[in-house]
Each structure stands twice: as C-alpha cells, then as structure tokens.
Amino acid sequence: MLTPVVLSGAVSSFDLLAWSSPGWGATLVAGLWNTCLIAFGAYALGLLIGVAGAFGKLYGGPVTRDCLGVYTTLVRAVPELVLLLIMNFAVRDLINQAMLAMGYGRVELSGVAIGIIILGVVQGAYSTEVLRGAILSVPAGQIEAARAMGMSPTLLARRITLPLMAAAAVPGLANLWLTVTKDTALLSVLGFIELTKATSLAAQTTKAFFTFYLAAGVLYLALSLVSVVIFGRIERWARKGQRTMEGGAH
C-alpha cells in the first residue's frame, strides 16, 4: 500500500492528496481507519476497566481500594508516551512468556491489538476517576431504596446506579474520547501505522511536509468535531427525563 512516489518535478498539493498514485489519499484514509479502530477499542477497554475500577474504589475492600489508588496515581503521574513504551515491551514479553509456559510458540500480536491493550490500560485509569465521580453524584437515597427493596448488587448497578450516573458521566467520558483519539498519535512513535505515522511516511517521501501535516490535521479535527456532535446527542439522551437545571456538569 505504501508505494513510494517518484517525484516528477512539481506535483501540486491536490495531486498529492488524490486517492491513488501519485496521491496519498488512500494511505491517509487507511491510517485514519486504524486510528479510529485503536481509539474505539482502547476507549471500550478503558470503560470496562473504569467501571470495575470505580466500583472497586467505592465499594471494594481496603486492599482493592489501595491497589486501584496506586494504579490510577501511577498512570496519571507518568507521561503517556513513556507508559506506552514500557507497556509495549512488557505486554509483548508477558504474552510470549505466558504462551511459552503453556507450551505454545511465540505469537506476534498485530499493532492494532497491542495499541488497543496499552492505550486501554492508560485510559482505564482516567475512566475510573470520571466514573467514580459520576457514581458519587447518584443520590444516596436511590441506592439505599434499592437495597431496601432487596436488589442484588449487580441488579442495583444495572438498574439504578449506571442509568442514573450516565448523565453526570457523559461530559467527562466525551473528554476522554477526544483525548484517546489524540493519544493514538503517540503510537506513531512506537511505529504503529495510524494517521500520524501514515502522514509522516507520505510527507517524508514527497517532502511536502506542510501539505500532509495540514491534511492530517483537518482529518483529526473532523473526527473530533463529529465526536462532539455525537456526544451532544448522547448527553441529551442520557438526560432524558431529568429536570432541566441551569448550568451543566463540567
């Protein structure tokens, strides 16, 4: 896919952005697709970790709580790039050692899968904090009432806590989604082919740095603007049935 282009004199910026050779449009869109894939996967994994982490931090025993505290503090104190780099090596090593221990051969996970895992673990720490705050916003009386009715903890979470906290969680979760789409760019440093890496390849081959980085910027911006609209809809849906008040959650 990444065929180098032979430059015959001056190729205009628009030719360079065309879909197929001499243009790099297809490469950029493939990169954007990978970016979306990794961002979506990492976000979903982060949410899973976040829900478990938030409930663990609020209702878990002292050991669970302290361990989760160490996890969220560590992840939020170290630059994402450094964390991703460490985990990129550690996850590959761990998986291979586990496979060897179980008697299988070494495996090579795809870049997208590794990207989702390592970015998801980072996202999980931030999701934990956002969701913990949202759970705390659920009126205690609601939860007590559900307990008094004899609901089991899982039913309580599914029917009472999660729906009620959704509205308070959406703005924070929307921010996290915007962060994760931008954090995927860090994976380009580790050599994963996503939008930034694809753009760099195109730019270095054609020497049209300005054109390509500007084009990638437009794509990222479009992604974030579309996301903002979608999350606006989700928030309106989550707030359905809520009395309107002045000033939203931040």
Added chain:
Amino acid sequence: MLDFLRPLHRQVMAVIVVLTIWACAHYLNWDWLPQYRGEIISGIWITIWMTIASMVLGMVLATMLGLAQAAGPSWLAWPARTYCTIIRGTPLLLQLYLLYYGLGALFSTTPEIRQSIFWPILKAAPPYGLLALTLSVAGYEGEVMRGAFKGVPHGQLEAARAMGVPRFTAFRRIWLPQALHRALPTIGGETVLQMKSTPLLAMITIMDLYGVMNRVRRDTLLTYEPLLLLALIYMILAGLLVLFFRWLENRLPTRTA
C-alpha cells in the same frame, strides 16, 4: 505518616514496594548511570524549563484568548473560539511536526529567510518546540480562562466602575486576579499535563529528559532500565508540581465555599 501505615495490608504493600525497588536496583543493570549522569541532569533541566516557559507564555496568550471570548466583540471572540477548537481537536505531536517540519521546510526553501540574521535561530529545534507547546497550552487554557473570567461576580466589576476605576486598572487589579484565583486548581492540573507532554519534544530532536534516555537505550541496548528510571523521574517531577500548587493554593486567601 504512621497512621498511613497502620493497617496491616499497607505494611504488606510497603514491604512489597521496598522489595521491588531492591530487586530493580540489584538485578537490573545500572552500570550506565554514572556515564550519563551529566546528560540526564541537563535533560531534566530542559524538561523543567520547557514546561515553565511554555506555561508562562501560554498563560499570557490564554488570558487574551479567554478575555476575547468572555468579553470581546464578536470579531475577536469568533477567531479565538476557532483557535481553541483547532488546537484542542488535533494531537500535539501533529502540531509539533507541522511547525518543525512544515514551517521549517518552508523557511529553508525561502532564500530571504535563509540569508536573514534570524536563520541560526530558525534552524534550531528548541524554538519550534517551545512555540508548539505554548500555542497548544494556550488553546486549552484559553477555554479555562474564558470560564474563569465569566465566573467572577459581575458586581465586582460594577463596583469598580462606580468607584471610577479606569477600565484597564479594573482588569489588572480586580478581574484578572480573581479569574486566576478561580482557575488556579485547573492550572495546576494542566501544568502537570504540560510536563507530561514534553517528551514529544524529543521527536523533533530536542534532548530533553526523554531524548537523553532514548539515546541511552540506543547506546546500551537496554530495554527496561532507562524507561523505569524515566518513569520514576517524571513521577517525582509530577509530585513536586502537585505539592507546589497545593502550597500556592494554601497561601492564597479564600472565602469561597
């Protein structure tokens, strides 16, 4: 401190932490450390200075962006809002590449700039790094400052006007200090975030802490040791920043609930 260690599980965790540190110190290879000590320290300085300089310059820019959005005429508010949206909608890494490679390539092919006295500055990476970090943080803080300016009670400004305080003095003595005071907790958090994004500078050949450790990794072919030390140093820097802002917040008188 001792209260913190009273529960039994915390004592067990403390022992595990100490053992882990001992194992890391004992079993991992730290022979390279003395040789690179000077470079690591200079890298730490670059990281700290880039954080402080970009934060200070960015806040100046953010104040103008926030003011334009909170109180400016629409022909000022609209561009300011657009600027914040663009900065917040694109990755910092891409902004860095666009400035360094894009602008750099544009400059180097323009003879007028190549022959000007500014060329030695425009040729080096640090100005682009500082510019990118500053523009980026200004975009994020612009939004924060907009909210902070709007959050100052209107009566304060009306009182100033009633006292006949000139507009700029009212801004300098009343509006800005109160807005900064409100924004301070957010600014503290954002400073940590800014420090955490400085490793990207290494991508445009600046030898900050991350860049130095990258060189160590290339030279020594060690995987984990430099990265673990790197994470530790960043953690300490983040901790110091948090403590500094907590001290700063406590020093300011507060009456808000």
